[in-house]
Amino acid sequence: MTRASSKAGGASIGAPRLRARRQPLWRRPAVVALAFLSPALVSLLILRLAPAAVALVDSLFRSSLLGGTRFVWLENYTTLFTNPDFVSSLGVTLLFTVIVNPLQVAVAFFLAVLYTRRAPGSKVWRSLVILPIAVPPAVSAVIWSVIYRPDGLGNSFLALVGIPPQPFLTSPHQSLSAIIVVLSWIGVGYWMMFLIAGLNDVPSELYEAASLDGASAWRQLWSITFPLVRRPLAFVLVADTVSNLLVFAPVQILTKGGPEGSTNLLMYDIFTRAYSFGDLNGAQTEVIILVLITIVIVGIQFRLLRSED
Numbered sequence: 001m002t003r004a005s006s007k008a009g010g011a012s013i014g015a016p017r018l019r020a021r022r023q024p025l026w027r028r029p030a031v032v033a034l035a036f037l038s039p040a041l042v043s044l045l046i047l048r049l050a051p052a053a054v055a056l057v058d059s060l061f062r063s064s065l066l067g068g069t070r071f072v073w074l075e076n077y078t079t080l081f082t083n084p085d086f087v088s089s090l091g092v093t094l095l096f097t098v099i100v101n102p103l104q105v106a107v108a109f110f111l112a113v114l115y116t117r118r119a120p121g122s123k124v125w126r127s128l129v130i131l132p133i134a135v136p137p138a139v140s141a142v143i144w145s146v147i148y149r150p151d152g153l154g155n156s157f158l159a160l161v162g163i164p165p166q167p168f169l170t171s172p173h174q175s176l177s178a179i180i181v182v183l184s185w186i187g188v189g190y191w192m193m194f195l196i197a198g199l200n201d202v203p204s205e206l207y208e209a210a211s212l213d214g215a216s217a218w219r220q221l222w223s224i225t226f227p228l229v230r231r232p233l234a235f236v237l238v239a240d241t242v243s244n245l246l247v248f249a250p251v252q253i254l255t256k257g258g259p260e261g262s263t264n265l266l267m268y269d270i271f272t273r274a275y276s277f278g279d280l281n282g283a284q285t286e287v288i289i290l291v292l293i294t295i296v297i298v299g300i301q302f303r304l305l306r307s308e309d
Contacts (some may be wrong), residue, residue, distance in 0.1 A: 040094070058238040059281065082288065084098060085269070089268075093245070093266045099235065108187075112198075115196065116199045132186050133186075133190050140250070144185070144250075154166070169254055171260040172259045172276040175258070175259060175262045179255065179263050182254070187244075191240055194232055194235065207224060237278060238298050238301055238303050242294060245294050245297075266286060270286045270287060
């Protein structure tokens with residue numbers, strides 16, 4: 001009787017375990033997680049990876065009306081790098097990237113630090129800085145095209161401080177700076193929000209302890225704020241870099257790559273090569289080059305901003 005009851009008890013104890021091992025496939029955590037991620041994975045495949053694969057394949061071919069399509073291997077790349085217009089566009093893009101990314105991140109970080117202080121009116125000013133996010137980039141470009149007119153608000157403001165009228169968009173020496181100002185006006189508030197979220201996660205006790213030790217505000221910024229906000233800062237820098245390398249609408253609306261190619265960024269050059277010249281294979285080649293440049297720059301940024309756990 002005892003052995004039978006013990007066997008029955010053992011069977012009753014082992015039964016739930018057996019049933020737990022044999023739960024339906026659709027209830028397993030990995031399957032459930034994959035089901036939730038599937039829309040994003042399908043979108044990534046269709047909208048990102050598939051076009052990139054098509055661009056890579058097209059960059060290895062050359063199409064013509066008379067000769068059809070033929071495999072040319074790396075001929076499209078060598079042709080581009082011997083093209084003075086492409087080389088100029090590449091130089092403008094690299095110069096633009098070197099200037100605009102540190103500028104936007106530095107201003108966004110400074111404003112984030114400023115607006116996390118408990119100062120009167122800081123929330124109002126923070127809202128005003130974030131306000132340009134609600135305006136589409138194309139609309140922002142139209143607004144700034146009016147500001148940059150010879151009789152626009154920009155020159156009117158300069159006249160108040162005794163500065164003569166400036167050409168802004170019609171000068172090859174000022175047009176790229178004018179584009180940088182527009183993009184900073186659009187993007188600084190957006191990146192500032194991420195940095196404010198990172199700053200709010202820094203424990204206030206660290207600042208209190210540093211103040212008791214006599215640390216100055218700059219010392220606290222360098223020894224406490226920077227190390228603890230490094231990851232949000234790295235994210236903002238990388239995302240800002242990718243965003244600025246893909247700039248198109250402000251250039252199309254304000255300068256159309258001019259004057260004298262001074263604002264002919266790679267994204268606009270890709271558009272011009274594909275839709276103005278009809279060189280789809282050359283445009284796809286430029287896309288691959290732009291992707292490679294982005295990967296290299298982002299890799300360097302991650303290496304410079306990586307933190308030891």
